Amino acid sequence: MPFRKKIIIFVVLALAGFLILLYSSFIFRIETDQTLYQYEINILLYVSISLFIVVLVLVGRLMKAFGKARQSLQDLQKFKLAVDNASDCISITDKDGIILYVNHGMEKITGFKPEEVLGKKIGSKDLWGGNMSLEFYQKLWTAVKTKKQKFSVEFNNHRKNGEEFVAAVSISPILDEAGEVKFFVSIDRDITVAKRIDLVKTEFVSLASHQLRTPLTSVKWHAEMLLAGDAGSLSKDQRDFAQEIYNSNERMIDLVDSLLDVSRLDLGTLKVKGLPTNISESIKDLIKDIRPLMTKKKVKLIEKYDQPLPIIELDKRLFFVIIQNLLTNAIKYSKTGGEVVLEIKCEGTANVLIKVADKGCGIPIKDQARVFDKLFRADNARKIEPDGNGLGLYIVNSIVKQCQGKFWFETKENVGSTFYISLPIKLSKK
Numbered sequence: 001m002p003f004r005k006k007i008i009i010f011v012v013l014a015l016a017g018f019l020i021l022l023y024s025s026f027i028f029r030i031e032t033d034q035t036l037y038q039y040e041i042n043i044l045l046y047v048s049i050s051l052f053i054v055v056l057v058l059v060g061r062l063m064k065a066f067g068k069a070r071q072s073l074q075d076l077q078k079f080k081l082a083v084d085n086a087s088d089c090i091s092i093t094d095k096d097g098i099i100l101y102v103n104h105g106m107e108k109i110t111g112f113k114p115e116e117v118l119g120k121k122i123g124s125k126d127l128w129g130g131n132m133s134l135e136f137y138q139k140l141w142t143a144v145k146t147k148k149q150k151f152s153v154e155f156n157n158h159r160k161n162g163e164e165f166v167a168a169v170s171i172s173p174i175l176d177e178a179g180e181v182k183f184f185v186s187i188d189r190d191i192t193v194a195k196r197i198d199l200v201k202t203e204f205v206s207l208a209s210h211q212l213r214t215p216l217t218s219v220k221w222h223a224e225m226l227l228a229g230d231a232g233s234l235s236k237d238q239r240d241f242a243q244e245i246y247n248s249n250e251r252m253i254d255l256v257d258s259l260l261d262v263s264r265l266d267l268g269t270l271k272v273k274g275l276p277t278n279i280s281e282s283i284k285d286l287i288k289d290i291r292p293l294m295t296k297k298k299v300k301l302i303e304k305y306d307q308p309l310p311i312i313e314l315d316k317r318l319f320f321v322i323i324q325n326l327l328t329n330a331i332k333y334s335k336t337g338g339e340v341v342l343e344i345k346c347e348g349t350a351n352v353l354i355k356v357a358d359k360g361c362g363i364p365i366k367d368q369a370r371v372f373d374k375l376f377r378a379d380n381a382r383k384i385e386p387d388g389n390g391l392g393l394y395i396v397n398s399i400v401k402q403c404q405g406k407f408w409f410e411t412k413e414n415v416g417s418t419f420y421i422s423l424p425i426k427l428s429k430k
Contacts, residue, residue, distance in 0.1 A: 089188040095145070095181045097122050109167075109190045111160030122186065128157055144173050145181055154191065165192045198266070206263035209256045216256060219249045251387060258391040261321065262374065265398040272402050274313040274427040279344060279352070280305065282316060286323050290331065297338075299331045304343040312352055312425045318399050325392040326356040326419050332385050333360035333417075351405075351422050359416040368411065372397040380413070396421075404428060 083090055089109045092101040099122050102114045110128040117127055123137070132155055143151040150172045157167040168191045174183040223246035225231060227239065234242060264270035287301065294301060323342075330340040343355040363371060367378040375390040382388070400407040404424050411417035 089186075091117075091122060091186045091188075093122050093184045093186070095183070097184070100183070105188075109159075109165075109188060110157075128159065131155065131157055140171070144171050144184060148173050148175065148179075148181060157188075165190050166195045167191065202263050202266040206260065206267065209259040209263065212256050213253075213260070216249060216253050220246065220253065223249060255389050255391075258389055258395060261395050262391055262398075265395065265402075270318075270399075270402065272315045272318060272427070274315060274403075276311050277314050277316050277319065278311055279309050279319075282319060283323065283342070283344070286320055286327070290324065290327055293328065293331050297331055297334065298336050299334050300339045301327075302339055302341045304341065304345075306345040309344060310346065310352065310425055312423065313427045314403060314423060318403065322396050322399055322421065323354070323356075325396050326421075329392060330356050330358035330360070330417075330419075332388075333381060334358045335360060347422060349425070351424055354421040354423070355418060357416065357418040362413040362415050362417055363409075363411040364413045371409070372407075 084103045086103055086105050087108065089105040090103045091099055091106065093099050099117050099120055102117055104114070106117065107113050112127060120127060136155075140151055140153075143149050150170065152168075152170045154166060154168045156164055158164050168189045169186065171184055171186045173181045174185060176182045223242055226234065226242040227246060261270065283303075283305075327340065327342065334340055338359055341355070341357040343353075343357070345353050345355075347353045361380045361384055363378050364380060367376075370376045371378075372393055373390075374394045376394075377388055377390040397407050400421055400423070404427060406422040407420070409417060409419045
């Protein structure tokens with residue numbers, strides 16, 4: 001019998017009992033003349049009414065709770081239906097990685113049916129995992145089980161038929177009230193096609209950039225010759241036109257160089273050649289290159305270096321790209337007549353910390369999560385410097401990772417930004 005019908009019958013019986021009791025009390029009151037009995041009957045009547053009111057209140061609350069429970073059950077059924085039919089592979093495991101639930105996306109992506117994997121350990125070689133190194137799995141379990149943090153990664157995987165595919169995986173720990181891991185939820189997405197398309201785009205950008213580099217270099221040489229008077233003296237207007245050609249060409253060369261760096265990073269062809277390098281000497285050469293920009297913006301560069309700075313293993317060209325991007329950004333987004341601080345100091349005996357600070361426009365909170373994204377620029381940065389390409393910080397972040405370092409920042413809108421880079425003094429052998 002449905003729960004609702006049981007409650008209705010209970011209420012009807014309670015009401016009937018109350019009416020019978022009320023009727024009996026009334027009859028008994030008529031038939032007796034003794035005051036004592038009449039007093040007891042009145043008490044009995046009042047108690048009966050009170051009990052009936054309590055019953056009605058309890059029944060009302062039960063009905064309300066039943067309604068909420070039914071709504072929750074319906075919502076849960078809708079949620080389960082949505083998860084069951086999601087295109088991504090969604091799985092739930094216990095704290096030891098034993099599979100408790102998988103949706104239909106499992107078969108679509110891996111080829112395994114749900115009944116084939118339930119009760120087995122996720123990521124094992126006889127299923128759709130086990131392709132990565134032991135170090136990778138140790139890092140994964142440390143993140144989700146020990147640190148209780150979300151873990152996201154992209155890696156090559158295999159289907160039931162042995163076919164390889166690229167998977168984007170996100171694993172999140174589900175904690176109980178005591179803060180201990182109770183379950184893990186894993187979401188796997190097949191990004192093979194997207195990766196292939198991205199590779200084709202990267203190869204095209206690399207090819208196009210290489211092809212553009214030669215004519216741009218030629219334009220630069222000829223513009224320099226015109227400005228130097230090699231083709232005869234120029235009038236003021238002619239010199240202004242030639243200078244504009246040169247400046248625009250320089251911006252295009254910077255863009256092409258950035259695109260080439262990005263394509264090399266994305267294709268994995270940008271290799272770090274670590275050689276013993278004197279940082280102080282490298283910085284001096286770099287500052288000479290950006291001096292014209294500092295003069296134009298009337299920005300003062302304050303240098304703070306530990307003495308002596310150690311000789312570190314790094315790729316001098318890539319180091320130049322990193323510092324040039326950070327200093328150029330700091331100068332561009334500083335107020336005219338402002339200050340930029342470049343600080344380099346030792347972090348113990350293993351690392352060097354580089355800090356570039358400005359008091360410029362800062363980065364809005366809504367844009368901070370995307371600062372290292374390719375081609376992204378904050379709204380306030382676009383207003384100040386319309387000609388930027390949004391590749392600088394993406395390149396810096398990627399190169400720092402290649403150099404086995406760390407890159408982070410602190411910022412506040414309209415106050416300024418500070419970017420930090422920690423680089424190892426000696427590169428580890430991979």
